[in-house]
Amino acid sequence: MREFDYQRAFDVPGAVALLGADPDARFLGGGTNLVDLMKSGVERPGRLVDVRELPLDLVEPTPEGGLRIGATVTNSDLAVHPDVRRRYPALAQAVLAGASGQLRNMATVGGNLLQRTRCGYFTDLAQPCNKRLPGSGCPAVEGEHHNHAILGASAHCVATHPSDMAVALAAFDAVVSYETADGEGELALADFYLPVGDTPHRETALPPGALITGVTLPPSPVAAVSRYRKVRERASYAFAIGSLAAALDVQDGVVREVRLAFGAVASRPWRARTAERALTGRPASAEAFAAAADAELGAAEVLPHNGYKVPLLRNLVVAVLTELTEEAAR
Ligand SMILES: Cc1cc2nc3c(=O)[nH]c(=O)nc-3n(C[C@H](O)[C@H](O)[C@H](O)COP(=O)(O)OP(=O)(O)OC[C@H]3O[C@@H](n4cnc5c(N)ncnc54)[C@H](O)[C@@H]3O)c2cc1C
């Protein structure tokens, strides 16, 4: 591992100034992803700026009736917060579905959003990888890709984003706040992750040197009837091979509002807006749920070994929306 300088920041302007314009410096959250990547040589920062002492560790109500989540709130604290559990249950479930208790105690909200793909070629320095080394190629397209993307990918990269938390945040229209030396800024989660195109190494729309300061959830009554369902290859401590965050408002048997976001199918959380439009105003039935899923998944482009994700997501949509319909009727 390359030798690096370590500094701890105690306020937001100080953290931004310590990082400066140095392309070799990185913010350090819980370190649960960054330190692994440093050990494998994928990341070789010359300086780490530790952000864990920043005063960004609170979950607070906003005046509009939403929630503001600080960037250094740990995954564990986020998952047990009473307002999150009551008003955005799918978010608490998504966070709890990720990693292990020890990792969640360390991992932060900012770091979770920026964690890197688990594509095996990305972390294997002996292999080409367009995301790690632009222009070197993508061996996953013809190689091991059983857990790679079926939506929004390109021939340059078919990796998926691994975060569970971000999938629920996408369903609830979260907004990411950041700060740079030029001041504060905001990005809707829908615009936070960039399309893959021919630049898979450019993953977010954050400006260079930006410190994520928090995430805001707008008020959302539909979010109170929500669920996160994750499918993985073993019962715990594994990344998703497909997941769904869903929220549903049904009145008199008709879908008034629905939120759907898919995980582990694209380079970013995939908000299923085509399916949402197809369902709104329709009877809440298994047939309508399946038709809406098919409308979204019609855009899927599968590789030889990841086509199973299409029926997997379709079944998730039908099962979870059926459960939420029954829950709303109680
Ligand atoms: C064995 C294992 C299993 C896991 N399973 C899952 C899983 O099932 N689901 C899941 O979602 N996740 C899983 N994870 C990933 C884990 O959730 C992430 O590693 C974690 O959320 C990253 O948070 P962190 O604070 O440790 O980030 P770090 O590792 O500290 O940082 C990650 C990146 O974010 C940047 N960063 C950190 N904070 C900020 C900030 N405030 N502003 C700007 N940049 C910042 C860092 O510079 C770095 O580039 C797993 C991890 C491991 C090791």
Ligand code: SF4
């Ligand atoms: S899928 Fe993306 S991350 Fe994986 S090898 Fe291809 S370019 Fe690299």
